[in-house]
Amino acid sequence: MSDKILVIGESREGVLRNVSFEAIAAARKMNDNAEVVALLLSDGELEDQAQEMIYYGADRAVTVKHENLKNYTSEGYGQVVLEVVDEETPDAIIMGHTAIGKDLTPKIASRLELGLVSDATEIETDGEDVIFTRPIYSGKAFEKKVIKEGITFATIRPNNIAALEKDESRSGEIQAKDVDVKDLRTVIKEVIRKQSEGVDMSEASVVIAGGRGVKSAEGFEPLYELANLLGGAVGASRGACDAEYCDYSLQIGQTGKVITPDLYIAVGISGAIQHLAGMSNSKVIVAINKDPEANIFNIADYGIVGDLFEVIPLLTEELKQQIG
Template sequence: MSDKIVILAETKDNQLRNVTFEAIGAAKQVKPDGETVGIVCGSGDMENQAQEMIYYGADRVITVSNEKLENYTSEGYTQAIMEIIEEESPSGIVMGHTAIGKDLTPKIASKLGAGLVSDVTEIRLENEQLSFTRPIYSGKAFERKTITSDILFFTIRPNNIPMLERDESRTGDIQPKDIEISDLRTIIKEVIRKTSEGVDMSEASVVVAGGRGVKSEEGFEPLYELAEVLGGAVGASRGACDAGYCDYSLQIGQTGKVITPDLYIACGISGAIQHLAGMSNSKVIVAINKDADSNIFNIADYGIVGDIFEVIPLLIEEIKKIRQ
């Protein structure tokens, strides 16, 4: 088995997701002197995506272009990736712990007969022993795991493993590969996307989230403005989604998205345990709520007791002054 780590890239709107670059950083932590090989699947020309992986630390990138890979299906991507893995015989595989990563990696691990550590937030090397930290019990505790099988196979939570600096002077081989994709039981005829604006919440460094205290769909407008001046994304509690104030695609929590931004601003959110499971590992938490007894203040680094419709405009005004 070669001393190389394979990175399973993920794209969105024909662009590589940041978690792909973070996966390269994770590979370099695990095997600083090993070869890092990227795999990019899709349709059309993927040379630009492959080149970006090289700029961020990949040594070599294999691209698989096939019209049957235009949209993700577990069968199609598994066929393409397994053929490459069998040829490369890597010592490790890394991918982002995203919706696609959670679906694809267990299938590949099963076919390889390998263990899989999912949702890794930290990698440690102590006394020449690698360990991987991951949250359990909805983020209320953490466990450290070691991998004893031949292949180091793990997924990383976005915004936790630092990516390497982008270096346009780096060079590496880009190898297009033709792979036949056959016998697909699932064929995607059409993809209808809901219109979304702004930064992808799962990778945003700043998230402004609203709860029932926002009171209406119109009440989210100041949150969008605050997120815009901060270069962040907007999220919501399940209560706000259930009330029809916003779409469920914004839901954060145990039954929604789990995020780890650098800054999380909770606006009118009480702090139900299900919601905390999705954001409690944020690096800095700011809570704005007029109820001083709200549970959200128990985990907040900074708390503002006040009406969000009075506080948020003041924050926006001050931030704009600072950035002038």
């Protein structure tokens, strides 16, 4: 059983990602009596973010500020994490299974000669053992993993382990640590984001996804309107991306993003197995397709057989009336 758990937080443009709070909840699931230490890295001020981590369940926070942490590099982040791990000697390390988490954690695990359980969707305990559940075979099956010796190291899939309730009465030490991040072989000169502004799809509770049936880039506009109305994000099948209806940053599937929103609305998507691998674990799936034999209906909780260009405007208008 872990007595000290290091949670590596992640922020975007100065705002903590929800998976940072979910990682704290994961740590509490592993051992509610453990000391949970949050680690935050940036080139800017981190005091407010550190306090947020404490409000969401961390006992204390370690912040590292350095100009070479402005943009993510595995070298820069790796230097910091390794030094903090050496100083804190945690029994477990938890991070979100995000783009950064997927890149950073295998390298850290290799340097520390540790095993790594990646993309955990559930955590439970059995006596002294912590059991991680993770999908395999593109989500068609699940396996359970237990780390028997050494530091327990895992990443958790966003939007699967609910964050704890925010408690602003919580207090904890915030330690600013100096780490000399140097000798970087990779230098980020400029970051150009292709994905649209708004809710991050990997953490969105509602995702509206379009397929080839949307027929054009303009066909995605009603999807954006519906997503904005529901406070959600827009995604796409590979077919829609290949047809250049949208950017590949929106792709959901085996070779795209894997998401588990509370509500997934598939619009004009046939339901190829590669796409299902990226969204089949969504809590509620609604399919809209004019083909009643489309494969997507086999996994949908609710299906609407009809022309999406008629259904989506009607649905949007009805929601506008309900929301007021």
